[in-house]
Amino acid sequence: MSDRIPMTRTGYDKLKAEVDQMETVEMPKLAARVAAARSEGDLSENAEYHGARESQGMLQAKINLLRDKLARAVIVERAKDAGDEVVFGATIRVKDLKFGDEEEYVLVGAGEEDFDSGRINVASPLAQGFLGRKVGEKVSIDVPAGTLTYEILEVRFD
Numbered sequence: 001m002s003d004r005i006p007m008t009r010t011g012y013d014k015l016k017a018e019v020d021q022m023e024t025v026e027m028p029k030l031a032a033r034v035a036a037a038r039s040e041g042d043l044s045e046n047a048e049y050h051g052a053r054e055s056q057g058m059l060q061a062k063i064n065l066l067r068d069k070l071a072r073a074v075i076v077e078r079a080k081d082a083g084d085e086v087v088f089g090a091t092i093r094v095k096d097l098k099f100g101d102e103e104e105y106v107l108v109g110a111g112e113e114d115f116d117s118g119r120i121n122v123a124s125p126l127a128q129g130f131l132g133r134k135v136g137e138k139v140s141i142d143v144p145a146g147t148l149t150y151e152i153l154e155v156r157f158d
Contacts, residue, residue, distance in 0.1 A: 003072065004072055004073075004074045005069055005072045005073050005074065005109070005110045005123065006073075006074050006076045006088060006109050006110075006122055006123070007073050007074070007075065007076065007108075007109025007110045007111055007112065008075070008076065008077070008089070008108065008109050008112065009075055009077075010112065011108065011109040011110060011111035011112040012070065012073050012075060012109075012111065014111045014112065015066055015069060015070055015073075015110070015111040016070060018066060018111075019063055019066045019067060019070065022059060022062065022063050022066075023063060026059055027056070027059060027060075027063075030052060030055055030056040030059060031056070033048075033052040033055075034049065034052045034053055034056060036048075037049035037051075037052050069110055069111070073109075073110070076088055076089075076109065077089075083134075083155075084134050084135040084155050085132065085133070085134050085155065086107070086130045086131055086132065086133050086134070086152065086155055087107070087131065087132075088107055088109070088122050088131075089106075089107060089108070089157065090106070090107055090155050090156070090157060091104065091105070091106045091155075091156050091157065091158050092104065092105050092106075092107070092130060092152060092153075092154065092155050092156075093152075093153045093154040094130075094150040094151065094152055094153060095150060095151045095153055096148070096149070096150055097138065097149040097150060097151055098148070098149060102153065103118070104118050105118050105119070105120050105126075105127070105130070106118055106119045106120070106158075107120060107122045107127050107130070107131070108120065108121065108122065109121070109122060110123070125141060125142065125143045125144070126141055126143060126148070128141075129141030129142075129148075130150075130152070133152055134152065134155075135152050135153065135154060135155055136151070136152065137151070137152050138150070138151045138152075139151075139152065
């Protein structure tokens with residue numbers, strides 16, 4: 001996994017803060033839970049101990065995953081203006097040609113995505129289908145759920 005992950009400084013800082021929170025707050029709490037459960041005696045039948053160890057392992061795995069993302073991060077400044085072409089940092093308004101709905105997306109880096117608020121990761125299949133396209137173009141994008149067809153109505157840089 002040596003793929004670079006594009007992200008803004010904001011996304012990078014958000015991921016870094018999340019890792020720091022996990023390492024300095026959550027991990028010590030779990031270590032205290034493990035120690036308390038260990039002091040209760042026989043570990044072979046101690047459900048609290050095994051649960052705390054499992055939680056500790058899952059948290060460590062998440063920390064490792066986020067650290068890997070941070071190590072592969074490439075800080076990209078949002079485009080201020082690329083005309084009518086879809087690029088990293090652009091806000092796009094598109095029309096779903098199958099259902100007629102208009103949707104708005106912001107192409108963001110790792111750590112900033114929030115599909116419910118229209119912020120999609122630039123590395124996602126949906127965002128990759130929009131990159132480099134221009135206003136007025138119709139685009140078909142293969143996603144795990146099938147093929148989506150959109151018309152790009154607007155590209156702006158907020």
